[in-house]
Amino acid sequence: MSCIVLLYHGLYRHRSEILGKPAREHVWIEDFHRQVGWLRENGYALLSLTRGREMSLQGKLPVKAAILTFDDGKRSDLLLAAPVLREMGAEGTFFVIPGWLGNPNIMTASEVKELAASGMEIGAHSLSHPCLTELNDSDLEKEVRGSRTFLQDLLGQEVQSFSYPYGNVDARVREAVKRAEFTAACTTLRGPVSRFPDWLLLRRWGVEGGMNLDRFCELLSRPGPTVWESATEAGKRLLGMPRYLRWRAHLLRKVGE
Numbered sequence: 465m466s467c468i469v470l471l472y473h474g475l476y477r478h479r480s481e482i483l484g485k486p487a488r489e490h491v492w493i494e495d496f497h498r499q500v501g502w503l504r505e506n507g508y509a510l511l512s513l514t515r516g517r518e519m520s521l522q523g524k525l526p527v528k529a530a531i532l533t534f535d536d537g538k539r540s541d542l543l544l545a546a547p548v549l550r551e552m553g554a555e556g557t558f559f560v561i562p563g564w565l566g567n568p569n570i571m572t573a574s575e576v577k578e579l580a581a582s583g584m585e586i587g588a589h590s591l592s593h594p595c596l597t598e599l600n601d602s603d604l605e606k607e608v609r610g611s612r613t614f615l616q617d618l619l620g621q622e623v624q625s626f627s628y629p630y631g632n633v634d635a636r637v638r639e640a641v642k643r644a645e646f647t648a649a650c651t652t653l654r655g656p657v658s659r660f661p662d663w664l665l666l667r668r669w670g671v672e673g674g675m676n677l678d679r680f681c682e683l684l685s686r687p688g689p690t691v692w693e694s695a696t697e698a699g700k701r702l703l704g705m706p707r708y709l710r711w712r713a714h715l716l717r718k719v720g721e
């Protein structure tokens with residue numbers, strides 16, 4: 465069995481659309497098209513997270529399965545990603561932040577409804593994208609349960625999947641997600657889905673901008689994170705997420721100087 469969860473943020477058609485934005489978080493639509501096409505041609509079932517989980521629990525997960533996930537609710541989810549997925553007969557899971565709806569380049573509430581109506585799964589990515597581990601119990605509850613309630617009211621259907629902002633999670637945050645009755649939740653830890661995964665702590669492979677098809681295939685074939693990736697994860701835990709994010713921003717500024 466080979467099951468992978470892929471993590472995307474935004475897609476773009478022209479370079480001018482991502483000027484001043486982190487290039488690694490934006491995948492060119494042509495690359496995305498080739499990646500999904502490659503998965504299809506190579507026998508991967510392209511499933512939403514909820515369907516993948518259900519099939520796995522029933523012992524019916526296809527030998528090769530890929531779950532495409534998209535964080536942050538960008539407008540390119542609706543305009544660029546969903547049409548490609550539909551064309552390929554695929555599903556995807558889109559994690560939306562209610563507090564960001566209608567911001568520049570982010571979907572509006574009615575666009576999220578449109579995406580759901582087109583057969584894509586909508587999941588929650590908290591109410592306002594904070595570092596969840598830093599919140600007190602009541603704010604944590606608001607961010608996690610509140611995002612589920614908001615989206616369920618908006619869509620008139622159950623919302624089962626969650627994605628931790630910044631991949632930031634500890635035992636208390638996982639428990640809050642479980643209490644809010646989400647059935648699956650994604651981290652940013654890298655790696656394939658293990659045979660008997662903790663469905664509330666799923667690993668993903670992040671697909672970065674500029675990744676050609678060879679690098680994409682190489683990513684999919686990897687048994688787990690590299691030593692550097694594991695060290696970065698350990699660094700995040702050690703520093704705590706807010707300090708890690710400050711340090712990373714500082715480093716990126718230095719590289720840009």
Ligand SMILES: [Zn+2]
Pocket residue numbers: 535536589593629630
């Ligand atoms: Zn995010």
